[in-house]
Amino acid sequence: MNSYLLSAGAFFVLGTSAAFAHITLEAREAAVGSTYKAVLRVPHGCEGKATTAVRVQIPEGVISVKPMPKAGWTLQVKNGRYEKSYQLHGQEVSSGVKEVNWSGGSLPDEFYDEFVFRGTLAADLPAGQTLYFPVVQECDSAAERWIEIPAAGQDEDALEYPAPGLKLSPKQ
Amino acid sequence: MSAASLLRTVCTTGRPAICLLGAIVLFAAIAAPSQAFAHAALVTTEPTDGTVLEQSPAQLSLTFSEPVSPLVLTLVRPDGTAIPLTSFRLNGQTVEIDNPQALGSGTHVLSWRVISADGHPVGGSVLFSIGAPSAAPAVSEAVDRGLRSAIWIGKVFLYVGLFLGVGGAFAIAWLAQGGRSGQRFVIAAILCGLVAAPLSLGFQGLDALGVPFARLAQPGVWQAGLGTSFGWTVLVALVALGLGLLSLVGPRGGAKLFALAGLAGVGAALAASGHASAAEPQWLTRPMVFLHGSGIALWAGALAPLGLAMRRKPVEAAPFLRRFSQAILPVVAVLATTGIMLAVVQVQAPAALLETAYGRLLLVKLALLFFLFTVAATNRWKLTGPAEAGETEAQRRLFRSIGIEMLIVLAIFGVAAGWRFTPPPRALAIAAAQPASVHIHTPKAMADLSITPGHVGPVAASIVIMTGDFGPLDANQVTLVLSKPDSGIEPIKRAATKRDDGTWRIDGLVIPVPGRWAARLDILVSDFEIVKIEAPIDIRR
Numbered sequence: 001m002n003s004y005l006l007s008a009g010a011f012f013v014l015g016t017s018a019a020f021a022h023i024t025l026e027a028r029e030a031a032v033g034s035t036y037k038a039v040l041r042v043p044h045g046c047e048g049k050a051t052t053a054v055r056v057q058i059p060e061g062v063i064s065v066k067p068m069p070k071a072g073w074t075l076q077v078k079n080g081r082y083e084k085s086y087q088l089h090g091q092e093v094s095s096g097v098k099e100v101n102w103s104g105g106s107l108p109d110e111f112y113d114e115f116v117f118r119g120t121l122a123a124d125l126p127a128g129q130t131l132y133f134p135v136v137q138e139c140d141s142a143a144e145r146w147i148e149i150p151a152a153g154q155d156e157d158a159l160e161y162p163a164p165g166l167k168l169s170p171k172q
Numbered sequence: 173m174s175a176a177s178l179l180r181t182v183c184t185t186g187r188p189a190i191c192l193l194g195a196i197v198l199f200a201a202i203a204a205p206s207q208a209f210a211h212a213a214l215v216t217t218e219p220t221d222g223t224v225l226e227q228s229p230a231q232l233s234l235t236f237s238e239p240v241s242p243l244v245l246t247l248v249r250p251d252g253t254a255i256p257l258t259s260f261r262l263n264g265q266t267v268e269i270d271n272p273q274a275l276g277s278g279t280h281v282l283s284w285r286v287i288s289a290d291g292h293p294v295g296g297s298v299l300f301s302i303g304a305p306s307a308a309p310a311v312s313e314a315v316d317r318g319l320r321s322a323i324w325i326g327k328v329f330l331y332v333g334l335f336l337g338v339g340g341a342f343a344i345a346w347l348a349q350g351g352r353s354g355q356r357f358v359i360a361a362i363l364c365g366l367v368a369a370p371l372s373l374g375f376q377g378l379d380a381l382g383v384p385f386a387r388l389a390q391p392g393v394w395q396a397g398l399g400t401s402f403g404w405t406v407l408v409a410l411v412a413l414g415l416g417l418l419s420l421v422g423p424r425g426g427a428k429l430f431a432l433a434g435l436a437g438v439g440a441a442l443a444a445s446g447h448a449s450a451a452e453p454q455w456l457t458r459p460m461v462f463l464h465g466s467g468i469a470l471w472a473g474a475l476a477p478l479g480l481a482m483r484r485k486p487v488e489a490a491p492f493l494r495r496f497s498q499a500i501l502p503v504v505a506v507l508a509t510t511g512i513m514l515a516v517v518q519v520q521a522p523a524a525l526l527e528t529a530y531g532r533l534l535l536v537k538l539a540l541l542f543f544l545f546t547v548a549a550t551n552r553w554k555l556t557g558p559a560e561a562g563e564t565e566a567q568r569r570l571f572r573s574i575g576i577e578m579l580i581v582l583a584i585f586g587v588a589a590g591w592r593f594t595p596p597p598r599a600l601a602i603a604a605a606q607p608a609s610v611h612i613h614t615p616k617a618m619a620d621l622s623i624t625p626g627h628v629g630p631v632a633a634s635i636v637i638m639t640g641d642f643g644p645l646d647a648n649q650v651t652l653v654l655s656k657p658d659s660g661i662e663p664i665k666r667a668a669t670k671r672d673d674g675t676w677r678i679d680g681l682v683i684p685v686p687g688r689w690a691a692r693l694d695i696l697v698s699d700f701e702i703v704k705i706e707a708p709i710d711i712r713r
Contacts, residue, residue, distance in 0.1 A: 057700040134700040147700050 022162060023135050023146045026114070029167040033123035036062075039116050040135060040164065045109035049139035053103035054115050057134045057147075064088055065097035065119035073105035086122045103138075127170040132163040215265075215606045217282070219300040221710075228275040228302055232257075232282055235266040237606050240286035242267050243293060243380050243396060250278030250306045257282075277303030285382050287400055288450075293380045318385060319378055320593065326372035327589035328582075333365010334409055334441065334465075335585070338416035338434040339473015345419050345431035347474055347495045351488045354477030355420055361476075362420075365413045373397040373406045404444035412437025439466035447530075447596045448514045457517060464510040470503050472581045479574035482559065482567050489567075490560050497556045504548075517598060524597035531597060537587045544580045547573055604712070607634075610691060612707040615640040619693050619705060621652070627712040628686050635668055635676040637695055649696040650676040654709075656689045686713040 026039035045051045058065050063086050069075050078099040085094035100117055107113050125131070134147035148159040156162050218233040219225055232247075245257035245267075259270040267286070278301065285295035340358030344351070374388050377397030387393055397403060415434035419427045442465035443449050443458045451457045474496050481489035515534060525531035551573050558566035595603075608626025612619045620636045633652055639645045650670075655663035661684065668676035683689070692706040 055699070136699055145696070145700075145702065147702050148704075 046139035053138035278306035329368030337362035339469030341416035343474035353481035401445035408441035518596035
């Protein structure tokens, strides 16, 4: 019994606590040119406080973004021009959603929730690289910014507040 | 010069009593602390110590806590060859040095030696590398103990010449009034000072340039010595010594005038250089040093002629003793007042008495003064009356007691000369209050971070941020993260607040341990963009 407790404790301490603590994407890899459903997992509030808003910045190359409404939360988007135009189903697209903002809700620290949006990964995105979706988690008079992007060669685990990342795989 | 040979010199030129004093003085020399401290403190350098540069810098710079004059600037290449750096400009407290040639890769040493306002030279080295670090070339910056002893001994003998010699001449001219007892002793003391003064100048030159004894004969060494404020002390001291000698051996009519001018010269010589004269406010400290120095000469100088007169011509000595005991009370009052005021200026906080070498020397001096005053008070109020009345027993005891006073006075000279090597707490406080600064430059952003004061304890941090190309950078938030992985201390993370002048500031920060800290600035440029820049910063003890 004791050894069971010990090993359970060891798992808890040594386990990937970083993955539990950070805001992450559920699906960490997707092919370029595909439609991607992004599920942002919010495991806790800001230092014990309830989450009241989640804002995510859409990186260049993720087009035709549509967020999923969420009961109890106000959903807003910020539109803007892309840096260049993309081809989508034979049409040229040069502007769209640049930022998604769920606000006005309350997610207590002890509960878990997910925030969802869908978009298309442009076909000309470089496969093999990682796209980052910087997220600002706001609580009552506090904020946690999951916006750090590793520099070239830097280990993502070294970051304190890493932005959720999506690894791009080749077009299927 | 070894201790034994010095003692031999003393013992062959002086009398047995002086020989004994020499031994005491030497003992004090061994006991006196002689650790070196910087007087003008080096605040920052460009390039900073330990950096690795990609290419040879066009210019080097050294910034100090107070204005300095460079004496020797040398760049030592990785192969050990030295390039003298002769082209430099003074810009406030910064010495800007032109780099005469493109430097190859490897570790270079910028060796500097400067002189600060108090006339005391300080030196040090900055290491930087080009390309990649290599083994650092050997540069010796060791304390030359022989030279230090010589400087100290020169100073003690200069004091003997000025205080016992010129002061003695004054006593003979004004207080003895016709009595010539002690004249040979006083002349010997003046000659002692006349030898010590120029030698001290040479030693000062050696110390200023940081060169060994063997180069004492070089004219450059003497020029360097003259160039410091101590040069004035020596010149004025030589004049004062000459006036003292003239009052003894010159025309009788001018004796009093010469002696008075000599006494003023003693005060002026001391006020021309040294820690106390360099202290602010100058309008107060320099006259204080002048009065203190003249007072010492008046008191200490009278002791030998008075004692010897008592011993040999008790009848003549009685009016001498009367005039001395009348004059001495105001003199001691002036000495004590000026001494206390100077000590307050220099030491500032009572704790510094125990914590600094300067303070400890002052305590030793105070202890000696306590003995001196006890002996002097006994002489004044117990023995003077009966001795004046002609009691031989009292006269005998007074003579012995004056001998003891002389010994204590010499020991005080030894202690005071030791201050040459200890910066006063005032200067240490100025140095300690200097900020630790670092300039961080990356393509994304750059920042000037300064932590004031740059030592452990409560500090405030000030941060100026700019874009990588020197443009304005308006950040949402700036956070300072100080970490010291080798000390097992968790990072200290503090958000800065923006001031009206555009700088970012953190108050109430406490840095627990000295050493090299990693300073990181997290600059939140926009809601979704953070720039982190990092550089090491050295925190003093």
